[in-house]
Amino acid sequence: MLTGPGYTSIKAQLLSVPPYAAAALLTVAIGFIADRTRQRGIMNMLISVIAMVGFALMMGAKSPGARYAGTYLGAMGIYPTISNTISWCTNNTEGEGCLSFLSSLSVMLTVSPNRCIQARCHIGFLHRLGKPQWYCLLEHLPRRGRAHLLSWPWYCSCISGPVPVRWIVGAVHPAAAGEPQAPAWRARQLGCGLESPAN
Amino acid sequence: MTCMGLVHNFSGLMAVRFFLGFTECGLFPGIGYFLSCWYRRVEFGVRMAIFFSAAALAGSFGGLLAAAIAQMDGIGGKAGWSWIFILEGLATVVIGVASFWMVQDFPDDANFLSSDEKKRVLRRLAADQQASAKHESFNMKYFWASVKDYKTYLFSIIYMGAAMPLYAFALFVPTIIQELVSVSFFASLSSLLTLCLGFVFRHFFY
Numbered sequence: 001m002l003t004g005p006g007y008t009s010i011k012a013q014l015l016s017v018p019p020y021a022a023a024a025l026l027t028v029a030i031g032f033i034a035d036r037t038r039q040r041g042i043m044n045m046l047i048s049v050i051a052m053v054g055f056a057l058m059m060g061a062k063s064p065g066a067r068y069a070g071t072y073l074g075a076m077g078i079y080p081t082i083s084n085t086i087s088w089c090t091n092n093t094e095g096e097g098c099l100s101f102l103s104s105l106s107v108m109l110t111v112s113p114n115r116c117i118q119a120r121c122h123i124g125f126l127h128r129l130g131k132p133q134w135y136c137l138l139e140h141l142p143r144r145g146r147a148h149l150l151s152w153p154w155y156c157s158c159i160s161g162p163v164p165v166r167w168i169v170g171a172v173h174p175a176a177a178g179e180p181q182a183p184a185w186r187a188r189q190l191g192c193g194l195e196s197p198a199n
Numbered sequence: 200m201t202c203m204g205l206v207h208n209f210s211g212l213m214a215v216r217f218f219l220g221f222t223e224c225g226l227f228p229g230i231g232y233f234l235s236c237w238y239r240r241v242e243f244g245v246r247m248a249i250f251f252s253a254a255a256l257a258g259s260f261g262g263l264l265a266a267a268i269a270q271m272d273g274i275g276g277k278a279g280w281s282w283i284f285i286l287e288g289l290a291t292v293v294i295g296v297a298s299f300w301m302v303q304d305f306p307d308d309a310n311f312l313s314s315d316e317k318k319r320v321l322r323r324l325a326a327d328q329q330a331s332a333k334h335e336s337f338n339m340k341y342f343w344a345s346v347k348d349y350k351t352y353l354f355s356i357i358y359m360g361a362a363m364p365l366y367a368f369a370l371f372v373p374t375i376i377q378e379l380v381s382v383s384f385f386a387s388l389s390s391l392l393t394l395c396l397g398f399v400f401r402h403f404f405y
Contacts, residue, residue: 013262015376020259024252031248035241044357051364058371064379071375074368075255081361083251086227087244089354090235 015068022074030080031087040088051077061160236305239323258369 026047035042054073061067234246265283272279303309309317 010263010266012373012376012380015267015379016262016372018326019260019372020255024255024259027246027248027252031245035244038241040244044361048360055364055368058375063377067375068379071368071372074364075258075372077366078361078365079251079255080248082358082365083248084244085354085358085361086231086251087247089358090231090247091240091243 018069018076021071023079025075027080027083030084034084034087040084040091044084044088047080047084049077051081053077075117233302237320237324258372262373 030047034040037043050073054070054075054077057070058067058074059070061070071194230249230250234250235243236248264287268283268286269279271277271282274282277285303311312320
């Protein structure tokens, strides 16, 4: 068999294709299912479980093959959650006046800290390409396990987040169930029930 | 992004990264808002999913593309990694300029729809009680309403739950795969995988 750095790096690139491709397929599938069932919150919770299993494998499995299997589950758990959460958020702000501001704000609040991590990712990538000294500032990246362990609390928020959302809404609009045509009722059909009553 | 291929020192890199983040951050919420101006709520999820699956596909093939562009190492006195940023950045610039004409703000002034089609789109949106059925305009009170809304913060927490692992994942997948590639017995496993995929594709597409 062919060996050598060039061969292994192309092979490594090829191996990173299928997990992301599986994630892309599941993202669209979940979008479709969530539209049909109108249960975005529950979809989020289900997919997060897949992601947690994947991250557990990536974090703790001894064999490289099992860790690679974890990347499939991890990707399939992460990507659908993101688009699903955005859809959910947007569904519940449209038609009210706050509109895009709510979704921009929530994306802004969360993406900025993540950008720091992503910058690290880019610089780490340059470093792997064997670039000059000043790229190597972040040479001592945190260990894989540590970062994935850190992801767990966030996953818990992803899973438990929908619960208070539904609960608060239940508390705010208890009467909505009595008027089946009210927007709040429709919103509940969308799996969220966050929408305020008709104005 | 293109300029990132042209920097020569650390401060230059930080400066272009600042502007990259500054100009890029509006894209994702912007797309969400834009799609919501055109589709009903129950149609929105799959559209957003298709948009975001492009991010997953970029993760899928971006590495291969980068590996291919890195072969340009030395051309024009630029290193391979510079060419990655230059070429991928230029593609963004071209699409960005084209989108001035390609992207239509609201259904009621879209010039690619006939007046019948416009009416139909607007009626669908109005039936879904969406504000974009009437032409929207900027108003500072929307901004403050969203700052004061508890939903903003709840969704922020939920979205953090999805976004933090995303970046941890993107950061460590290369490491995990590198560990995998360096293990020799995996060579046979990967060819097995290829065979299985080949079987599945033949099964479904022939």
